[in-house]
Amino acid sequence: MAKLRITLVKSPISCQGKHKKIVKALGLKSLNHSVELEDSPATRGAINKIPHLLKVEEL
Numbered sequence: 001m002a003k004l005r006i007t008l009v010k011s012p013i014s015c016q017g018k019h020k021k022i023v024k025a026l027g028l029k030s031l032n033h034s035v036e037l038e039d040s041p042a043t044r045g046a047i048n049k050i051p052h053l054l055k056v057e058e059l
Contacts (some may be wrong), residue, residue, distance in 0.1 A: 002039040003059040007032065010053045019050050 009026040012020045026046055027035045036059065037043050046057055 003036050004039050004043065005034055005036050005057045005059055006047065007034040007055045007057075008053060009055045010054055012050075015053070016052075019033075019053070022046050022050050023053065 006026060006028065006033055008023060011031055012023045026037070026043075039058070047054060
């Protein structure tokens with residue numbers, strides 16, 4: 001499977017509580033923190049909920 005590099009580029013402080021939980025579930029801890037995750041439908045669904053906070057790259 002392909003991998004995705006997901007980077008938090010905007011702070012979720014002023015977002016809804018659901019958005020903050022999605023950021024935490026993706027494993028992102030602070031601004032400009034990056035994680036590499038498998039490209040799965042669950043991961044894509046989480047990314048599609050908060051695209052305004054993330055930068056996504058395919059590896």
